[in-house]
Amino acid sequence: MILNEAEKFIRTAYYELNKTEDEAEQRIAEIRNEISESGSYHHTFEELEHGARMAWRNSNRCIGRLFWESLTVFDQRNLSREEDIRDAVFSHLDYTTNNGKIRPTITVFRQERNDEPTIRFWNHQIIRYAGYNTENGVLGDPASLELTRACEELGWKGEGTRFDVLPLVIQIGSEAPKWYEIPRDLVLEVPLRHPEYEWFAELGLKWYGVPLISDMMLEIGGIQYKAAPFNGWYMGTEIGARNLADEFRYNLLPEVAERMGLNMKKSSSLWKDRAIIELNASVLHSFNEDQVTIVDHHTAASQFKVFEDREKEKERKMTGDWTWLIPPVSPAATHIFHKGYDNEMQKPIYLSQPKAYQ
Numbered sequence: 001m002i003l004n005e006a007e008k009f010i011r012t013a014y015y016e017l018n019k020t021e022d023e024a025e026q027r028i029a030e031i032r033n034e035i036s037e038s039g040s041y042h043h044t045f046e047e048l049e050h051g052a053r054m055a056w057r058n059s060n061r062c063i064g065r066l067f068w069e070s071l072t073v074f075d076q077r078n079l080s081r082e083e084d085i086r087d088a089v090f091s092h093l094d095y096t097t098n099n100g101k102i103r104p105t106i107t108v109f110r111q112e113r114n115d116e117p118t119i120r121f122w123n124h125q126i127i128r129y130a131g132y133n134t135e136n137g138v139l140g141d142p143a144s145l146e147l148t149r150a151c152e153e154l155g156w157k158g159e160g161t162r163f164d165v166l167p168l169v170i171q172i173g174s175e176a177p178k179w180y181e182i183p184r185d186l187v188l189e190v191p192l193r194h195p196e197y198e199w200f201a202e203l204g205l206k207w208y209g210v211p212l213i214s215d216m217m218l219e220i221g222g223i224q225y226k227a228a229p230f231n232g233w234y235m236g237t238e239i240g241a242r243n244l245a246d247e248f249r250y251n252l253l254p255e256v257a258e259r260m261g262l263n264m265k266k267s268s269s270l271w272k273d274r275a276i277i278e279l280n281a282s283v284l285h286s287f288n289e290d291q292v293t294i295v296d297h298h299t300a301a302s303q304f305k306v307f308e309d310r311e312k313e314k315e316r317k318m319t320g321d322w323t324w325l326i327p328p329v330s331p332a333a334t335h336i337f338h339k340g341y342d343n344e345m346q347k348p349i350y351l352s353q354p355k356a357y358q
């Protein structure tokens with residue numbers, strides 16, 4: 001029941017915002033009235049801002065939570081036209097990119113209400129590369145095959161390179177979705193080179209700087225925001241050990257190992273491990289040289305330890321999902337590997353939701 005969720009949220013949020021219990025109870029009475037009149041209620045900007053920050057703090061799978069209080073929150077709940085929503089996404093991108101000094105940001109669009117059609121993005125991330133089936137295998141990102149085909153059915157046509165940026169796809173209610181090319185000057189990318197291997201640049205690899213998740217739902221006090229794109233910065237392993245390394249993604253380990261002259265005939269030469277390390281070294285080196293914010297997994301784990309200690313000091317229950325918190329490279333070299341975490345769901349929260357397209 002919305003009222004029950006609202007009461008729990010208001011009491012906790014108002015306490016954390018140093019408001020009096022009286023203020024909290026007054027606000028709950030207001031919300032009770034709004035719910036009895038219309039079946040739902042609306043957050044003040046302050047409630048929305050702190051709720052979005054609490055949801056980050058509660059993200060069990062997130063290693064980057066130390067900075068939860070610094071999240072910038074843009075309130076775009078008044079928009080209802082695709083073109084205005086598009087422009088708000090573009091200004092989010094411009095603001096957060098900040099020439100490479102990434103500022104963690106979320107834009108919250110209109111909440112799910114029975115009398116207002118739902119706004120959804122078809123994109124998993126605002127910036128992501130297309131994937132095409134060709135007779136000699138997949139060109140681009142295999143993870144994007146479905147969305148790429150859906151975009152082509154909407155009339156979009158990619159250039160056909162390994163790194164075509166997909167269009168922004170916005171759907172309101174059950175209306176036809178609208179798609180928009182993302183202006184190139186809003187897409188910051190980093191060409192990948194290696195600190196020692198001159199040949200690495202010839203692989204022609206790059207990745208985008210801003211991971212902007214657009215398919216998760218933000219739930220605060222019983223209210224569901226199904227379009228609330230949020231971003232931080234990358235941890236290097238996401239690009240170097242997964243996006244470019246997974247066999248079902250860009251599958252680059254054989255090519256990197258080949259160029260390194262490693263013995264690929266037996267796994268005990270650890271050729272895959274050596275290739276992964278150098279791929280990750282190249283990501284961190286290239287992002288740092290281009291001054292685009294990124295964090296290595298050791299630094300990220302240390303920052304997460306500070307977060308854990310701070311939450312303990314504040315006497316807040318800190319929950320986590322060990323299976324996602326350990327990095328995919330050298331997990332046992334971080335403190336995270338050697339302890340357990342309580343994977344209990346706390347709210348406000350970011351939740352996965354069913355895909356907006358088929």
Ligand code: HEM
Pocket residue numbers: 052056059061062063064065067071104105106230231232233234235238295300324350352
């Ligand atoms: C500031 C830098 C940040 C870093 C370095 C970071 C790092 C990460 C990493 C590495 C993951 C695992 C992703 C994967 O394995 O696919 C993750 C998950 C997650 N992060 Fe963070 N994060 C940051 C900021 C944020 C922000 C600003 C939010 C939201 C406001 C957020 C919410 C989440 C959520 C909800 C997940 C789980 C996603 C899922 O369940 O699929 N993070 N984070």
Ligand SMILES: N=C(Nc1cccc(CNC[C@@H]2CCCN2)c1)c1cccs1
Pocket residue numbers: 211212213230231232233234235238
């Ligand atoms: N650094 C980031 N990485 C991140 C965070 C949440 C979710 C994701 C995407 N995870 C899904 C992929 C695909 C399956 C497993 N990983 C990436 C951030 C993205 C948005 C804020 S931080």
